[in-house]
Amino acid sequence: MAAGKTKFTNTGIGKALVVALPFVVLASIWEVASWNVPKFLVPPVADIFWRTLEIIIDFSLLRDVLATAGRIMAGLVGAFVVGGLLAVAMQKSAIADRFLGPVLNFFQGIPALSWVVFAIIWFKHIEARILFIMVVTALPAFAFQILGALRAMSKDLFEMVLSFRPSRMKMFRVMILPSILPEILTSWRVNIGNASRVVVVAELVGATGGVGYRLLEQQQKFDMAGAMAWTLQLVIFVLVTQQIINLIETWAFKYRAQSERSL
Amino acid sequence: MSVEIHFDGVSKYFGDFCAVENLTLDITRGEMVAILGKTGCGKSTMFNMVSGLQEPSSGSVRVQGRDPFREFDWFRGKIAIVFQNDRLLPWRTAVQNVELGLEMLDAPPAIRREKAMGWLAQLGLKGHENDYPHALSGGMRQRVSIARAFATDAPILLCDEPFSALDEITANRLRDEFAALVAENGKTAVFITHSIGEALKIGRRIVVLRRPARIALDEMPPANMSRDEADAIRDRIQAVLSE
Numbered sequence A: 001m002a003a004g005k006t007k008f009t010n011t012g013i014g015k016a017l018v019v020a021l022p023f024v025v026l027a028s029i030w031e032v033a034s035w036n037v038p039k040f041l042v043p044p045v046a047d048i049f050w051r052t053l054e055i056i057i058d059f060s061l062l063r064d065v066l067a068t069a070g071r072i073m074a075g076l077v078g079a080f081v082v083g084g085l086l087a088v089a090m091q092k093s094a095i096a097d098r099f100l101g102p103v104l105n106f107f108q109g110i111p112a113l114s115w116v117v118f119a120i121i122w123f124k125h126i127e128a129r130i131l132f133i134m135v136v137t138a139l140p141a142f143a144f145q146i147l148g149a150l151r152a153m154s155k156d157l158f159e160m161v162l163s164f165r166p167s168r169m170k171m172f173r174v175m176i177l178p179s180i181l182p183e184i185l186t187s188w189r190v191n192i193g194n195a196s197r198v199v200v201v202a203e204l205v206g207a208t209g210g211v212g213y214r215l216l217e218q219q220q221k222f223d224m225a226g227a228m229a230w231t232l233q234l235v236i237f238v239l240v241t242q243q244i245i246n247l248i249e250t251w252a253f254k255y256r257a258q259s260e261r262s263l
Numbered sequence B: 001m002s003v004e005i006h007f008d009g010v011s012k013y014f015g016d017f018c019a020v021e022n023l024t025l026d027i028t029r030g031e032m033v034a035i036l037g038k039t040g041c042g043k044s045t046m047f048n049m050v051s052g053l054q055e056p057s058s059g060s061v062r063v064q065g066r067d068p069f070r071e072f073d074w075f076r077g078k079i080a081i082v083f084q085n086d087r088l089l090p091w092r093t094a095v096q097n098v099e100l101g102l103e104m105l106d107a108p109p110a111i112r113r114e115k116a117m118g119w120l121a122q123l124g125l126k127g128h129e130n131d132y133p134h135a136l137s138g139g140m141r142q143r144v145s146i147a148r149a150f151a152t153d154a155p156i157l158l159c160d161e162p163f164s165a166l167d168e169i170t171a172n173r174l175r176d177e178f179a180a181l182v183a184e185n186g187k188t189a190v191f192i193t194h195s196i197g198e199a200l201k202i203g204r205r206i207v208v209l210r211r212p213a214r215i216a217l218d219e220m221p222p223a224n225m226s227r228d229e230a231d232a233i234r235d236r237i238q239a240v241l242s243e
Helices: A012-036 A045-057 A059-092 A094-108 A112-122 A126-152 A155-162 A168-204 A211-221 A224-252 B043-051 B094-104 B109-122 B138-151 B168-184 B196-202 B227-241
Strands: B003-014 B017-028 B032-037 B058-063 B079-082 B156-160 B188-193 B205-210 B214-219
Touching: A012 A045, A045 A059, A045 A224, A059 A094, A059 A126, A059 A168, A059 A211, A059 A224, A094 A126, A112 A126, A112 A168, A126 A168, A155 A168, A168 A211, A168 A224, A168 B094, A211 A224, B003 B043, B003 B188, B017 B043, B017 B058, B017 B188, B017 B214, B032 B043, B032 B168, B032 B196, B032 B227, B043 B058, B043 B079, B043 B156, B043 B188, B079 B138, B094 B109, B094 B138, B109 B138, B138 B168, B168 B196, B188 B196, B196 B227, B205 B227, B214 B227
Parallel strands: B032 B188, B032 B205, B079 B156, B156 B188
Antiparallel strands: B003 B017, B003 B058, B205 B214
16 A cells, blocks of 8 residues: 555655755766866866865864854844844834835845945954945845834734733744744845855955955965865855754744645 | 723724714623624724723723723733634644733743643643644634633633634534633623624623714613513614614
């Protein structure tokens, strides 16, 4: 009976294979390409793998990855806090909404590279420059996403909780936070990806450490395997953080009904 | 009997639209009043003013002698509401939903869990305490919302057509249970409905509103109404509603 059987893709090995498959396919394509193109342009997968591993196990190199990860997280936390405050102000006040909406839209139109130039002109300290770039580039997205979540909150449920006369803190904990959490996690998911791209640009100009700095170093040495290895550090960082968000979602949204049919 | 809810010449406007016009009404402690009227006659506006969610444009609303809009927080634990739809928080289990009002009253966790479990058991939901709302039927969800309202032991209960979204059999059963619970617990209850049958079944007093909300009929059905008496009241209500 087919119904009684466990699908292979639901077993532990099956799940691992499903996760690994896209990466195996990509690596295979790269490897095949490396056989037909000079090594300095497309190095073999094994070379990239060992260089990647070297960065992970050598703390003097890993420190650069951690520095970049720290810059990403600091920038995102800053943008999230400021963006959240702006979103709350826009939700509470029509005047704030009318004023801040166009300002944030204006900010969204400024390319990340322009912010890099502004930061170099405005700030002397390198870390301040990078933090500034990370915050301003992620700020509009966080503000608009949190504002959207606040506006989408159910008025019926809000009034129901309000009818019990909660304190502001309890209203936030019981109603607002669980309502907006799905959008907050989505905004983090999107912004981590964006920030990992922006941070490299920010570190390319002026940083004395970090993945962007190391990438610039590889470019000067014309070392493609090194460039790939450092790039993969950022990819691994994004994959790990996305997996952490997946785990939080699984835990936080266990109340959601599961449909047997998907879209 | 002391007056629990007092409307004194209350009017409520939304722009130029008049939802409630010069309404004067007293509801005494322990009364169970069914407010009846056609859709859009201002029943819900009246309800929102008693619950403190809206402020009258003129006149005054007093609940236990206080202004429910301006003294909003004073009414914590004193007014409970059963809404038209269950309005359960989807991220909370049945028991956590029932505990909601008790959390607002800072009841200790053990006490609020004990009370919530007791109310769920009383409403026939034993075994479903840890189910999320999506796993419950419409009738079960509405029972949870009734349990949530009763758990705080608020002396005033406001109900906005709580059984209108349910099938007739479930609604009838819940109506009986609800009326018994209100009587047993000595609550002052305001029950908004657009069903004459429901008003006759639940109300110890029936107030019929005409658009914009003002009293068109105020009936006190006898305790053990005969079928003829019920029919006579029904006819009077129908006559007012069809005017």
